[in-house]
Amino acid sequence: MASPQLIGWVAQNILPHEPRLRAWLAAAFSAVEVDDVIQESYCRIAALDHVEHIQDPRQYLFRTARNVVLEQARRSRVVSFQTISGIADLERAMPLDMISPERMLAxxxxxxxxxxxxxxxxxxxxxxxxxxxxxxxxxxxxxxxxxxxxxxxxxxxxxxxxxxxxxxxxxxxxxxxxxxxxxxxxxxxxxxxx
Amino acid sequence: MSGEPSSRIDEDACGWVARMDRGLTSGEEAALATWLASDDRKRGALLRAQAAFRLLDRARALRVDAGEAEAGPVDEHPHSRRALLGLGGGMAALLALGAVWRVRPRGQHIATGVGEIRRLPLEDGSLAVVNSDSSVRVAFSAGGREVELVKGEAWFEVAHNKARPFTVAAGAARVRAVGTAFDVRRHRDRSEIVVTDGVVKIWSTRDAAAPTLVAAGHRAVLWHGVDGAARVAVRAVDPEQPLAWRDGQIILDDMTLAAAADEFNRYNKMTLVIDPAIGGRRMIGSFRTNDVDGFVEAAALLVGGRVARAGNIIRIVPAPPP
Structure with missing residues (x-):
């Protein structure tokens, strides 16, 4: 079970980025089940013992989700164009954000x-x-x-x-x-x- | 993904948060543990629902008065990314990778380092964009505009001037344009020309054969056979893929992992080496030219490989069976 500290950290630092992550997942990896990837990503965050080392929670969330997608792609052995073509867009999707979600929920x-x-x-x-x-x-x-x-x-x-x-x-x-x-x-x- | 639908899991997670909010009985504690253990996604869904419920505690501030809440915690980085936003992606990439050069007329020599891409306005109004690890010599005269591609690759957008033909030399290969845009890449044994706009003429100085006309949307490869005669092969191509480098991108379109690594090696001082056992695996994707780590990470995951670093060498080798 996640500690109260972790829950507070996620509320403040992760949850506000989720809308953008969903949009990115849907645009970049059209073959994935977004809700599954979101839940798996939070699951990995739930397993964290501490979060002090995470300087950029937004980037951490995006990377975690990307790894979930890649591992799913690898497990299924079907590497489709849609699944893979978004890989690099992770970095580019982030600085291009005009409407910062931080500003929405922080x-x-x-x-x-x-x-x-x-x-x-x-x-x-x-x-x-x-x-x-x-x-x-x-x-x-x-x-x-x-x-x-x-x-x-x-x-x-x-x-x-x-x-x-x-x-x-x-x-x-x-x-x-x-x-x-x-x-x-x-x-x-x-x-x-x- | 198999098992319960994720929407059901989210619903159940909200139910658990509602029960936890009023306090769980010991029977419920056990039931929660059982529920969590049955699927990894449930642990994530529960954390997410707990975080959302927690966020609502901020509303407590409304109880006192809204003015006090206004002075609450302020986002630390509200505008940090804004500075990057004004530039278009491609231009930003170019500006980030290399300085803009003003060329003195005649005899200018431009060489780019590994990973460097330079945008080079020429004195006649034409534009050259010089790719990583390349070298270009510009020799303009009243009668003509000569550019020698000493090595590497460059894209040219040529200002119209019928009186002064614009000619690029790459070894024996010649590419001539009047007003058009094209890319020339010089290899040791051949030259590749991709025409993005208009029509160019290509020929070899070592062969008297008539020039070949190549139109926009085509790639021509010029090489010399063992008999010394020039050969030209032309085929239609999507110019975005070979020219993605101008935007600081590499597009891998069904390329082998080994060939993709060679592409990255053009742009980076690190050398990527792919184990032959997995070098034939084909990849599709797009990456920034300087994102070696992103590529290595993704490629290793996809082929089930392991990354080994030693000095400037990054190897992707097959992972031992688990």
Whole structure:
């Protein structure tokens, strides 16, 4: 089981990069199951004893995911063009990021974002998450306050977390300034013809 | 990947986080351990759900007042990558790899080191991009524009000027253009010409045969047979692949691992050596020319090899059976 320290580190340093990682995986390795790769990558992070040596968590996450993809490709013995052509795009995908995910989920904006994620829940879930995460009440206290059973509260926590996790990590799927592996973009400069 | 669908695993992970949030019974502790042990992905999914749930604790700040939360932890590197963003990828690669040179007319000699790519505006408005470990001599006169490719490879974009033909010499091979763009690579025994725009004429000074016309989208190879006669082979080609180097890229399109290593060796001081047992494995991919480590890591993983480094030599050898 992951330590509270590791969970906090992942919340702050890994989770914010997941939307971008998903977009990159989908664009670069069209043959892979993105959700599987994401879970495997977190599994490897869960096995870390300490994280002090990781200076660039974003790069660490991308590299970990890339290795998961490569090992899957190797295991399956099917090395398709789609699977492999994205390998090198790892490095290039990163500096080309216009919209830094850090800016979305880190620092001051995190608060607004978290508030927004909770507000987007259906009525009962929203009330429960506000009481739990803003007021700091326990599930038991929430059940008493709202006059509902503890299992309903627990179930709302499950459903709300599932929803929040989805919108937290998938919202940016569509917008990804990826370079294609090939492409002659700039070299067609003006050439005077005969 | 086999077993449960990942969406089911994520759902279950959220359920475990909800239960952990109210406290697990000892029976549930055991059930959680069993659940985790059945699939590696579950450990990852649980950590991910726990991290998301933890992130929501930030909302606690809303309880006091939003102003105090504003002063909370600030991202340490919000803009660190921005400086790189203004440049287009290809130009950025070129600028990163080599300085822009202003050429003095006549007799200019330009040599690039290993890994260096230079962009070279010529005085007539033409442009040369000189690849790694190459050497070019420019000799312009009123009547003509002569460029000698002493060794290596260069791409030329030629400004139109009918009165002064633009000719590249690579050994006995000659490539002439009026207004066009093309690449010349000089090998010991042959020259390769890839035309990216317009039409060029190619011929050999050691053969009186008429020049061959080569149009955009074609690659021509010129060599001399044992009889001394010049041979030219032309075939259609996707010019992006052989010219990816201008963007600081190597594109491996069904290339053997050994040939791919040779390509990297053109750009890097490290020498990649591939064990013959795996050198014939074919690779597809694209890499930055200076990303030897990325290539080595990926190639070793793909072929199930092991990387051995000694000084400037990096070897990929077959891994011992597990």
């Amino acid at each position: 620092g001051r904006r995190t608060l607004a974002r978290v508030e927004q994620l909770i507000s987007a829940l259906p009525e009962r879930g929203r009330r429960i998450f506000r009481l739990r995460k803003i007021e700091g009440l326990s599930q038991k206290e929430i059940a008493a306050r709202l006059g509902i059973s503890e299992s309903i509260v627990e179930n709302e926590v499950l459903r709300g977390l599932r929803r929040i996790l989805l919108s937290m990590t998938e919202e940016e799927r569509a917008e990804m300034p990826m370079r294609r592996p090939r492409g002659g973009r700039h070299e067609r400069r003006a050439v005077v013809q005969d």
